[in-house]
Amino acid sequence: MNSLESRLQLGLFLSLLLLAGILIWGGGYALQQVAESYVSTRLEHDAESVLRALNHPSRHKKIRMGRLTPVYLQPFSGHYFQVQIEGEEMIRSRSLWDQTLEIPDLAQGEVQILYLNGPEQQPLLVRVAGYQKRSQQLTLAVAEDLSEINQQIGRYQRNFLFAALTAIALLLLVQRLVVRHTLQRLDQVPQDMKRLERGEISQLNESVPDEVQPLVQEFNRILALLGQRLERSRNALGNLAHAIKTPLSLLQREIESNRFSSLEAQRQQLQTQAERIQRITERELRRARLAGAGTPGQRFDAAAEMDALITSLRLLHSAKRLDIHCSHAFQSPLPLDREDILELLGNLLDNACKWARQQVRCELSANTEIFQITIEDDGPGVSAADLDRLTQRGVRIDENMEGHGLGLAIVRDIVKLYGGEIRFLRSSLLGGLQILVRLALHH
DSSP, X not given: OOOHHHHHHHHHHHHHHHHHHHHHHHHHHHHHHHHHHHHHHHHHHHHHHHHHHBOOTTSSOXXXXXXXXXXXXXXXXXXXXXEEETTSOOEEOGGGTTOOOOXXXXXXXXXXXXXXXXXXXXXXXXXXXXXXXXXXXXXXXXXXXXXXXXXXXXXXXXXXXXHHHHHHHHHHHHHHHHHHHHHGGGGHHHHHHHHHHTTSOSSOOOOSOTTTHHHHHHHHHHHHHHHHHHHHHHHHHHHHHHHHHXXXXXXXXXXXXXXXXXXXXXXXXXXXXXXXXHHHHHHHHHHHHHHOSOOTTOEEOHHHHHHHXXXXXXXXXXGGTOEEEEEOOOOSOEEEEHHHHHHHHHHHHHHHHHHOSSEEEEEEEEOSSEEEEEEEEOSOOOOHHHHHXXXXXXXXXXXXXXXXXXXXXXXXXXXXXXXXXXXXXXXXXXXXXXXXXXEETTO
């Protein structure tokens, strides 16, 4: 159970249930004590009445029934007394009928309160006390049925339980409304996360409750830090490549000068390496230009990005007047990093433009799981043997085919990052090279 609302509801429910249980038990116990104290006081008064009704032992009638409450004359009425006189027979109320209460003999002044089962299993509260009357020792027990009192207390506890459960339900409903109203401010965080994933915003809104504000602020700080580091890394790579161009041009001029006329083999080696460095430099500069500006972590929006990318490629290869066409049907951003996909498409399309004669075709498609890129050109293509080598791990196209310029190492890294695959085929439509890339959308 990870929901804060569910945990609060469960905690409040258990707390209120425990409190209601304590109140029900405590209230019932208090009522029981009050009722028994009242009954015990009444039994004490009844005991005095029974004592006054006792005759002298020498008389035939041991007790004057006319002085007693009629309830003691009705069988099993719930009100009973029993007198044990030392050396005499036991005297019982007519309400006991033929039943006898099991009571101890007590000395004068001793009092005990007992709980016994009386006639017909009635729960009795019995007051037993020792007395002395006319020099005779006697024990008098007066009892009253607690059934009615117990029923009243049970009815009270049931009613209280019903009222407590109703109150708990109302409190839970009120708490649910209060908690939901309070947590609505937190709904902004997952919404901002989704907007951040779609690239609509660059950081989370920090107008959130104080309890989660430090977390949101730290997230924004780390996000900004990562973005700055990524941007500095890419800018530094482009700056480095740009900085190398000038000394590299001077080096090439020096190699082409007459100083190396007597060392033709060495001059050719230096020229080859200088041209290789030149191609690497141009590659990094083109990567920076193709990626353009954007927020790190922004989602790839084909509808917004492809036109600008195609325009950049046409400018880079303006001398060839290429027909570059890209088709897609995306209306919303894809859950793929903008910089990664632009770098991937920029490398592949730039390579296709370099080798194409007149046409380059790019098709982007996707389903719920896979994003697919298909790029074709009408260039000379690659032989079947070289196609097999291109699919081998660790082989770079610019190391095997002179003049390609943009290597496949970066492309392979991006494809691997997204758990995808890359295939090299001969284009059946244009006759040149066809590159098929499949990336997992939710890797």
